[in-house]
Amino acid sequence: MVNDIVIIGLGAGDLDQLPYGIYKKLKQASSCFARTVEHPVINELMNEGVSFISFDDVYEKHDTFEKVYEEIAETLLKQASVEAVLYAVPGHPMVAEKTVQILIEKGPKYGVSVKVEGGQSFLDALFLAVKIDPIEGFQLLDGTALEKDDLHINQHMIIGQVYDPFIASNVKLTLMEKLPDDHAVYLVTAAGSETELVKRLPLYELDREMELSNLTSVYVPPVKEINKQYREFSTFRQIIAQLRGPNGCPWDIKQTHESLKQYLIEETYELIDAIDKQDEDEIIAELGDVLLQVLLHAQIGEDEGMFTIEDVIEGISSKMVRRHPHVFGDIEVNGEEDVLKNWQQIKQEEKEQAGSTNKSLLDDVGKFIPNLIRAHEYQKRAAKVGFDWNEVSEAWKKVKEEIIEVEAEMDQGDEAALRMELGDLFFALVNVTRFYGIQAEEAVYVANQKFYNRFTYIEACIQNERKEFANYSLDELDRFWEEAKSKGL
Numbered sequence: 001m002v003n004d005i006v007i008i009g010l011g012a013g014d015l016d017q018l019p020y021g022i023y024k025k026l027k028q029a030s031s032c033f034a035r036t037v038e039h040p041v042i043n044e045l046m047n048e049g050v051s052f053i054s055f056d057d058v059y060e061k062h063d064t065f066e067k068v069y070e071e072i073a074e075t076l077l078k079q080a081s082v083e084a085v086l087y088a089v090p091g092h093p094m095v096a097e098k099t100v101q102i103l104i105e106k107g108p109k110y111g112v113s114v115k116v117e118g119g120q121s122f123l124d125a126l127f128l129a130v131k132i133d134p135i136e137g138f139q140l141l142d143g144t145a146l147e148k149d150d151l152h153i154n155q156h157m158i159i160g161q162v163y164d165p166f167i168a169s170n171v172k173l174t175l176m177e178k179l180p181d182d183h184a185v186y187l188v189t190a191a192g193s194e195t196e197l198v199k200r201l202p203l204y205e206l207d208r209e210m211e212l213s214n215l216t217s218v219y220v221p222p223v224k225e226i227n228k229q230y231r232e233f234s235t236f237r238q239i240i241a242q243l244r245g246p247n248g249c250p251w252d253i254k255q256t257h258e259s260l261k262q263y264l265i266e267e268t269y270e271l272i273d274a275i276d277k278q279d280e281d282e283i284i285a286e287l288g289d290v291l292l293q294v295l296l297h298a299q300i301g302e303d304e305g306m307f308t309i310e311d312v313i314e315g316i317s318s319k320m321v322r323r324h325p326h327v328f329g330d331i332e333v334n335g336e337e338d339v340l341k342n343w344q345q346i347k348q349e350e351k352e353q354a355g356s357t358n359k360s361l362l363d364d365v366g367k368f369i370p371n372l373i374r375a376h377e378y379q380k381r382a383a384k385v386g387f388d389w390n391e392v393s394e395a396w397k398k399v400k401e402e403i404i405e406v407e408a409e410m411d412q413g414d415e416a417a418l419r420m421e422l423g424d425l426f427f428a429l430v431n432v433t434r435f436y437g438i439q440a441e442e443a444v445y446v447a448n449q450k451f452y453n454r455f456t457y458i459e460a461c462i463q464n465e466r467k468e469f470a471n472y473s474l475d476e477l478d479r480f481w482e483e484a485k486s487k488g489l
Contacts, residue, residue, distance in 0.1 A: 003084040009092040009119015010041040013193025073102040092121035096160040125192025157220035169207035186219040264293045372440040375430040392435040457484035
């Protein structure tokens with residue numbers, strides 16, 4: 001025979017908060033299971049002769065709360081096959097009680113009816129203790145499983161189940177990822193009872209407070225100052241919206257997708273420059289400038305009623321999950337080659353499903369990307385279907401052929417023909433760089449930087465001697481160049 005499991009809440013504080021009906025049920029029970037006996041109501045009821053079977057020892061057996069809650073639930077479900085079960089939890093059973101959710105989920109599989117009866121949540125008493133109105137917006141979060149992405153710092157935050165200094169430390173470190181170290185927080189214990197304690201302290205001291213128990217919650221007031229919200233994506237979005245709003249910036253308001261293209265290109269190259277310099281601070285700044293361009297384009301789309309940043313994020317999130325079945329699905333891969341093969345296959349299937357009218361493998365290469373990159377991409381796509389040299393030596397032989405053809409045109413006076421042959425030479429050189437996994441655009445960038453460094457060295461030498469370029473022969477200038485080269489410039 002399978003019996004019921006009846007779950008009751010012990011409230012947030014002392015016996016005076018307990019509903020009379022729940023009190024009677026506990027007094028009439030021969031025994032009651034309790035997630036923890038560390039609760040003032042249980043202490044008072046034990047003094048009145050009520051017997052409790054505690055799960056406190058289960059906490060010592062496992063290294064995660066998930067395993068603790070699973071064992072408690074499994075024990076209660078098995079016990080229900082023997083007798084009716086009365087299970088008591090702190091607060092209200094439906095507020096911040098993971099074991100209750102597991103019992104509700106698994107009960108039907110065991111043929112067990114799970115009933116929830118009464119109990120007072122700690123929330124009403126906590127709102128009164130810290131004097132806030134939840135209509136302003138608040139979050140109730142689990143201190144044992146707190147994640148940075150859960151936090152909305154412009155709302156009231158209540159973090160429950162801060163049992164001990166270890167959990168308090170994790171909560172502190174997570175909050176510090178978004179809040180200043182000295183942001184004021186409140187420890188609230190036994191809210192609404194005679195022993196209620198509310199203590200204000202700076203965030204960095206949160207785990208130094210030893211008066212923690214299963215009746216302790218952390219209240220985090222919302223951040224009001226705009227400069228303390230700059231780390232929030234939503235704040236950045238609001239700033240961009242305001243810039244393009246009725247009372248915004250005239251320059252931002254008049255921008256279009258077309259007018260912003262040049263800035264996106266410029267900011268992308270500045271980011272590449274920062275990456276090549278390996279300058280972390282500059283990379284942060286330039287990534288911000290690139291993100292600015294993305295948000296401006298998204299805001300233009302929203303202003304025109306065409307799309308929003310959510311559409312952009314949804315599209316790329318969906319694509320990443322779809323094209324990584326070996327991460328988000330059950331596909332197995334053996335190395336990078338399998339990953340790339342799957343990517344291309346999924347990409348092709350997407351085109352077919354979308355009814356793509358592309359007639360060439362080359363059609364999806366951007367027409368406005370730098371031409372050295374474009375040449376690389378053309379060659380890479382052609383190589384995937386077998387249109388490629390077998391050896392790099394064959395590609396290098398083609399370079400030599402193109403050099404001869406360039407030389408043949410140099411004395412003919414036909415600029416168009418010479419331009420064409422030089423273009424062929426560049427294209428052939430890109431083929432060689434591709435064989436070695438080198439982007440020709442990046443190789444030329446390095447050459448440009450090298451020339452810049454050595455030429456500015458020559459300029460500095462001339463300035464030091466208080467002369468002009470005209471005062472030097474090419475051989476003399478070349479001597480400065482060699483000096484720069486010897487210095488590793």
